[in-house]
Amino acid sequence: xxxxxxxxxxxxxxxxxxxxxxxxxxxxxxxxxxxxxxxxxxxxxxxxxxxxxxxxxxxxxxxxxxxxxxxxxxxxxxxxxxxxxxxxxxxxxxxxxxxxxxxxxxxxxxxxxxxxxxxxxxxxxxxxxxxxxxxxxxxxxxxxxxxxxxxxxxxxxxxxxxxxxxxxxxxxxxxxxxxxxxxxxxxxxxxxxxxxxxxxxxxxxxxxxxxxxxxxxxxxxxxxxxxxxxxxxxxxxxxxxxxxxxxxxxxxxx
Numbered sequence: 001x002x003x004x005x006x007x008x009x010x011x012x013x014x015x016x017x018x019x020x021x022x023x024x025x026x027x028x029x030x031x032x033x034x035x036x037x038x039x040x041x042x043x044x045x046x047x048x049x050x051x052x053x054x055x056x057x058x059x060x061x062x063x064x065x066x067x068x069x070x071x072x073x074x075x076x077x078x079x080x081x082x083x084x085x086x087x088x089x090x091x092x093x094x095x096x097x098x099x100x101x102x103x104x105x106x107x108x109x110x111x112x113x114x115x116x117x118x119x120x121x122x123x124x125x126x127x128x129x130x131x132x133x134x135x136x137x138x139x140x141x142x143x144x145x146x147x148x149x150x151x152x153x154x155x156x157x158x159x160x161x162x163x164x165x166x167x168x169x170x171x172x173x174x175x176x177x178x179x180x181x182x183x184x185x186x187x188x189x190x191x192x193x194x195x196x197x198x199x200x201x202x203x204x205x206x207x208x209x210x211x212x213x214x215x216x217x218x219x220x221x222x223x224x225x226x227x228x229x230x231x232x233x234x235x236x237x238x239x240x241x242x243x244x245x246x247x248x249x250x251x252x253x254x
Contacts, residue, residue: 174201
């Protein structure tokens with residue numbers, strides 16, 4: 001059965017972030033993921049993990065001014081130094097937390113920006129990050145995100161993302177496949193994961209519409225999650241959804 005990790009940036013948000021580790025364990029999760037750990041002391045977060053017997057599946061690189069609407073800086077002109085500093089910070093946290101994978105959010109293409117130049121910047125930044133993280137024993141993944149939720153996000157489909165990864169040419173860079181985002185952008189979920197399984201480094205889920213838990217929308221997770229098992233994927237699947245009906249759905253996949 002799938003290894004399901006609670007996304008603590010979207011689940012248990014009624015309580016302070018450190019307390020969400022306890023809540024995830026109580027709900028039955030064995031793994032967690034989150035957007036950013038950087039506002040908290042790595043040692044105190046590691047204590048929460050160890051206390052609850054939890055593993056960290058993934059967190060993101062620093063991604064600019066989130067409160068101001070930035071969703072990554074990897075494709076943005078003039079931000080290379082900031083990006084590289086963020087890589088080193090992410091490595092430090094991932095090492096302290098025992099996190100094996102870090103996700104890079106490409107960012108939104110600014111109005112009037114040249115897409116070809118943005119891709120060139122993204123490729124060079126990913127090449128740097130993949131090499132630095134390989135030296136630290138950490139996998140880098142890059143995610144495609146739907147442009148309904150985040151208009152202008154630079155990577156928004158499987159073929160485009162894999163083309164960028166091809167240009168980077170690193171054996172330490174993989175695709176983060178988000179089922180919810182790709183249902184909105186392209187569908188064909190099962191065949192896409194089967195076709196590109198060897199290039200997928202991490203999977204996330206939510207149902208559509210609403211981005212709630214499996215069983216609340218159109219995606220047939222009763223088929224899809226066991227199917228992912230048959231493909232041989234043995235990594236974590238991050239539950240990155242807005243909770244609506246509690247956690248009883250987990251019992252079907254435990």
